[in-house]
Amino acid sequence: MERKLKDGTVLVNKWPNKKKSAFSMTFDDGFQAHYTHVRSILNTYGFKGTFYINPKTINKRINNFEDTDERYAYWDQLAKMAREGHEIASHSFSHPHLNEMPIGDEKTRGTLLYELYESKRIIEEKIPNYNCINIAYPYGFHNSQLDEYISKYYEAARSAGNTPNSSSPSEEEFLDLNSKLILWRKTREKPEDDLKKLKRFIRWIKKESISTEKWAILVAHEVLPFSKLSTTDSFEPTSNEWLIGLCEWLKNASERDEIWVDTVANVTKYIKERDYFDYAIKTKSMNELKITIKTTFDPLIYNFPLTIEIIVPESWHSVELSYNGQKEIKKPYRRDNQTYITTNVIPHDRLLTLKQNK
Ligand SMILES: [Zn+2]
Known part of the structure; x- marks a missing residue:
């Protein structure tokens, strides 16, 4: 549970306030639904989430509606979420396959360094007094050559992978944080179908993360009321009902000190x-x-x-x-x-x- 240091006068706890494990909820691609639905659900339970966005698709408040894609969030919404303690993190500038890009430089569009630098720069410009220290690889793709550049701009990077992270990731592992994606069935007839999947996910958290005192990360994309799922063609959408069920369980688990729920940035800071x-x-x-x-x-x-x-x-x-x-x-x-x-x-x-x- 704790690490002994030097003369042993001071011990540092594995997780804050005697919690047994860590958990982060992450939401990709900057959907409007993250403001409308996820923010209100997380705020109800007092949890903070990590939102990986692509500055290219985030909407500005301008009088020119032609340029607005209502599926995505607005900058003022993201700034408000950041003020509330949620994390707004980079998902690259334009969501390309980063591992297939030329290295290039920070000023040249269509290059790796532009994607890494510009996404961070714009987030920090649009959200006052804010440090963007974390990125999620679009499509989860990366390689060791890429990691070298990632570490110049970011303290942590999330990829895919179905196992929780160590409570002490190495510097290399911090650039390859695992996150669990829930794959939904083609037919989801009623919210109860989603709740069956939730039971399985909770069993996974207990067995793979809490019992071993690790750090599990969830990745979700668009989140909508169950009744609206049929209106979207986005990748593996989550239902509000599923997320509310998860938060309900997390609230109890954190009250029992089994789990600490916080953003990827805050867990990264704590560990280092x-x-x-x-x-x-x-x-x-x-x-x-x-x-x-x-x-x-x-x-x-x-x-x-x-x-x-x-x-x-x-x-x-x-x-x-x-x-x-x-x-x-x-x-x-x-x-x-x-x-x-x-x-x-x-x-x-x-x-x-x-x-x-x-
Ligand atoms: Zn994405």
């Missing part, structure tokens, strides 16, 4: 901060403990709170914790003959001070 976490003990006495938390990555990107546990003297019954100008009173607890407090810290170069609170 956790796996490269470092600290130094400044002072250690019976009355005071001073620890310097160290930054390993760009602090503008890696700003997700990390759950740590700190061993304090057994005689401390209440602890005053100061970090980053904030003070908190913590109640220590006993485990394995040690006394601990737990807290969430953004691991930037700062001093964490613990004092016995008398």
Whole structure:
């Protein structure tokens, strides 16, 4: 569950707040339905999703309706979703087969570097104060030569694959994150048919991800009310009913601490901060403990709170914790003959001070 470091004073938890596994919901291709249906479903349950978009097909609010394809979202809708905590990520600029493109350069359309750079640049221009750090390969296709370029622009990249991800992916694996696609039958007569598939998917999450403390990623495309599925010819559309059923189960599973539901970007940040976490003990006495938390990555990107546990003297019954100008009173607890407090810290170069609170 947790990793011991150096002298063992600080432990870092595998997943935040004692959760057992991680789960991300991702939605591809920038559909209008992601704003209309997915956003409202996720917001009802307080979950954040990752939306992989192609800037080329996203609509602008202009008075020229000829250029608008109503199947796709608008930039102001995506900006609003980002403000709510959802992740707007790159799915390349125009959804080509990236592995078949010439490398080219950032300014030349029809080249790999343009697709990687321009999609990120436009997202960051359209959404103020936002870092786009994650991409999904169109059609899931990529190769190791491509990965080298991907890592220049992105911290993580999602592809296909029917197994959950390790709780500590290597740098290579971060450029090849697996995601599970639900394949629907040709005939879906009633919402109950979809719910049978949901039961199977939940069994898969429990067996393949929760029991092994891994990170599972779902990939979905257009999401519509079951009654509207026959009106679209899009790839493997999901029903609102199925997604609501999933969120209902996820809500209970997260309340039981079995699963942490968050965006691909946030899970990526947590894992990298956790796996490269470092600290130094400044002072250690019976009355005071001073620890310097160290930054390993760009602090503008890696700003997700990390759950740590700190061993304090057994005689401390209440602890005053100061970090980053904030003070908190913590109640220590006993485990394995040690006394601990737990807290969430953004691991930037700062001093964490613990004092016995008398
Ligand atoms: Zn796609």
